[in-house]
Amino acid sequence: xxxxxxxxxxxxxxxxxxxxxxxxxxxxxxxxxxxxxxxxxxxxxxxxxxxxxxxxxxxxxxxxxxxxxxxxxxxxxxxxxxxxxxxxxxxxxxxxxxxxxxxxxxxxxxxxxx
Amino acid sequence: xxxxxxxxxxxxxxxxxxxxxxxxxxxxxxxxxxxxxxxxxxxxxxxxxxxxxxxxxxxxxxxxxxxxxxxxxxxxxxxxxxxxxxxxxxxxxxxxxxxxxxxxxxxxxxxxxxx
Numbered sequence: 327x328x329x330x331x332x333x334x335x336x337x338x339x340x341x342x343x344x345x346x347x348x349x350x351x352x353x354x355x356x357x358x359x360x361x362x363x364x365x366x367x368x369x370x371x372x373x374x375x376x377x378x379x380x381x382x383x384x385x386x387x388x389x390x391x392x393x394x395x396x397x398x399x400x401x402x403x404x405x406x407x408x409x410x411x412x413x414x415x416x417x418x419x420x421x422x423x424x425x426x427x428x429x430x431x432x433x434x435x436x437x438x439x440x
Numbered sequence: 441x442x443x444x445x446x447x448x449x450x451x452x453x454x455x456x457x458x459x460x461x462x463x464x465x466x467x468x469x470x471x472x473x474x475x476x477x478x479x480x481x482x483x484x485x486x487x488x489x490x491x492x493x494x495x496x497x498x499x500x501x502x503x504x505x506x507x508x509x510x511x512x513x514x515x516x517x518x519x520x521x522x523x524x525x526x527x528x529x530x531x532x533x534x535x536x537x538x539x540x541x542x543x544x545x546x547x548x549x550x551x552x553x554x555x
Contacts, residue, residue: 359542359543361543361545368529368545368546368547368548369484369529369531369543369545369548370545371542371543371544374542382542384542416483416484418543427472427533427535428474428486428489429474429486429543430486431476431483431484431485432483433482433483434483
């Protein structure tokens with residue numbers, strides 16, 4: 327079955343703009359988590375959605391938001407972009423069962439803010 | 441919240457030798473410990489994981505051990521090959537029914553296999 331997909335793969339934006347990234351989970355997975363990866367900070371948790379509800383949120387400013395649709399696809403939005411938002415944004419999907427909560431990552435969206 | 445520390449940050453190993461990467465975690469309620477391998481420009485790939493009801497798990501040349509008392513877990517790669525060169529991340533997670541099952545990652549280990 328198809329893996330996690332993310333679009334777009336690459337984005338170049340300027341400071342002050344806003345951006346929307348999309349993630350389609352593995353079929354049957356209802357949990358989608360988002361992570362930011364940078365050389366300096368490593369892999370940092372952004373938020374997690376399950377059945378269209380945000381279950382967890384990491385320590386990021388309110389400019390970072392997300393949502394999940396009824397088909398489990400998820401989007402994240404970053405408003406008023408800053409240079410420091412340049413990163414690889416990864417989403418991961420999971421069944422989120424007690425004994426089956428492995429998370430599988432998509433290829434990521436590389437965002438460059440100029 | 442959970443804190444995961446990973447050592448070493450870089451590791452060079454002669455081809456054929458073994459490599460060991462160690463992680464410690466802070467929250468004793470964490471029960472799921474995956475390891476991811478990330479090659480340059482690619483997504484993290486789950487290579488092995490272990491749950492807190494198991495002390496050791498092996499998959500061919502890769503093994504993971506867990507010491508719940510000491511709150512540390514380790515990745516062991518035997519008979520290393522050039523294709524094992526990558527960055528390896530450990531992570532820890534609470535059980536899903538805690539409502540806070542996000543993965544907390546270590547800072548990564550860049551493993552280089554010397555031919």
